[in-house]
Amino acid sequence: MRFMPLAALALLSAAVPATAFAATPIAGRYVTEDGAGIVTIGPCGNSVCGKLTTILKKRPGAADTDVNNSDAALRNRPILGLPILTEFRDEGKDWRGRIYDPRNGKTYKSIVAKNADGTLAVKGCIAFFCQTQTWRPAK
Numbered sequence: 001m002r003f004m005p006l007a008a009l010a011l012l013s014a015a016v017p018a019t020a021f022a023a024t025p026i027a028g029r030y031v032t033e034d035g036a037g038i039v040t041i042g043p044c045g046n047s048v049c050g051k052l053t054t055i056l057k058k059r060p061g062a063a064d065t066d067v068n069n070s071d072a073a074l075r076n077r078p079i080l081g082l083p084i085l086t087e088f089r090d091e092g093k094d095w096r097g098r099i100y101d102p103r104n105g106k107t108y109k110s111i112v113a114k115n116a117d118g119t120l121a122v123k124g125c126i127a128f129f130c131q132t133q134t135w136r137p138a139k
Helices: 004-015
Strands: 028-031 037-044 047-055 083-090 095-101 106-114 120-126 129-137
Touching: 037 083, 047 095, 083 106, 095 120
Parallel strands: none
Antiparallel strands: 028 037, 028 129, 037 047, 047 083, 083 095, 095 106, 106 120, 120 129
């Protein structure tokens, strides 16, 4: 009989569902940290992605296509409309996926989280070394 209260407590705790945490939604339009472009983020099938939808500052001599891509078959893709964020999934407190840098043609693991002020903290990572940029909402 001494164990009856513990058994009741165990049954009660099993009946109460665990609270699932969801990351703050990141859909919207954001100006990159360097002000060079606007990335529009939204649903892409079963994940979230972001495409370069506006070029604000074109670098002198910069190509209009993805010439730095390591995959030669993709080098003719236009920069405008290029997928920058891909395969992002809600991981509870943040979003995790991949980020592509057309300036060097490389893809990195990425973590994105919405800050309280509406900006995005966008991290690109190689192993456990990460670099963070702040993207602000586009007007």
